[in-house]
Amino acid sequence: MHEQDSIKENVVLQTVPRLPILRSQDTTSDILRVEHHHQPANQKSECCLPKYLISIHLGQPIQLERIIDGQYSHDCLAKGDIMITPPHLHRKLFWDVNADFLLLRLEPKLFASAAYESIDAEHIQIVPQLKICDPLIQQVGLTLKTELERDGLSDRLYAESMANALAVHLLRRYSDQTRKIRTYPGRLPGHKLQQAIDYIQAHLAEEVSLEAIATELDMSPYHFARLFKQSTGYSPYQYVIRCRIERAQELMVQELQSIASIALKVGFASQSQFGRHFKRLTGVTPKQFLQK
Structure with missing residues (x-):
């Protein structure tokens, strides 16, 4: 599959061997898109997207090789392992056995909304995470997967609520800023x-x-x-x-x-x-x- 678009001056690129077996409906695609993938063994993918990507590994362990902005790394991903990629980060992935994973695509405007009261809101960046264990992200991801299987994640308010919760969590835990996202008492x-x-x-x-x-x-x-x-x-x-x-x-x-x-x-x-x-x-x- 190939998707190529032009957003401002950034080229959008995505190539994967197979289309997702399930994907959320277009009614929520401007804030959140959820995809369930089964990708065949000994394949590769390449992407550079204007969105935050969260990948949650669901299946058997895989040996994953990556080239991210020219830097090589290698990991064994087990069930529950998570990758987080900020927008416009160019990455190539190679894996050895069938890969089963959930991909969440979050729009940058969610992060701007959650961080808007921070002094440096426009410059807050999420630091790439190549292999982490995060129970909250995993729980939200599996809940979204259930809704995806039931009705295609068609309820916009539900999708917005989950996407906002994810954006705030990522800003609090994986931001390059030490300033905390404000909590609201009262x-x-x-x-x-x-x-x-x-x-x-x-x-x-x-x-x-x-x-x-x-x-x-x-x-x-x-x-x-x-x-x-x-x-x-x-x-x-x-x-x-x-x-x-x-x-x-x-x-x-x-x-x-x-x-x-x-x-x-x-x-x-x-x-x-x-x-x-x-x-x-x-x-x-x-x-x-x-x-x-």
Whole structure:
């Protein structure tokens, strides 16, 4: 596979032997793309992309040779080992046996948003990591893989929430800056919280975006998400799901509509997604709820 584009003055290059077996939907590609790869033995890849790349090894151990910006290195990667590559870093990889890995592509704007209050926000860089063990990244990656397998990671708010969490974690642990990313104690002011809730309620049937809510409140997505959770006990994503299920229950009592129709009416991408969240939060399936 070959992908070649031109972004400003940077040439974008990616060559891998095979396309990913699964990849997330385009609805979230401007912030996060998740790919599950099975690549054949004794092959090579080359890339230079304008994104942050996190690679999580999933399969059997492999011997991996790398040439990164002209520097050679060699490692044995085992299950759970992670590589982190910042944007525009040219790398060539060679491996000896079938490689099974998850690739997360994060947009630079996520990092700018998370670090915007830092004095040197524009100059913060993530230091390349060739082989690390990071339980948080692994947990987030496997959770994203599950969502990818279920519905293609189609929920934008969910993808934004996970991507923002990853960006903040990378800035805190792998940045070249000693200055820490600010934490936000306290809660949203009452009027800001009500403004966020009103926005969510007004847009439940649509694709609710973390960025859109934060913009409405004139805050960064990271700042808003932290204070919203500290104010309500729920992340914005968890809160929206709860609101959608409550709205669905009201419609199921009031109107004679199909479960599929109600699922779409309250903002779920599919009936199966709706059913999964409905049972998780209520303890019964939508059909069982209607039969009560």
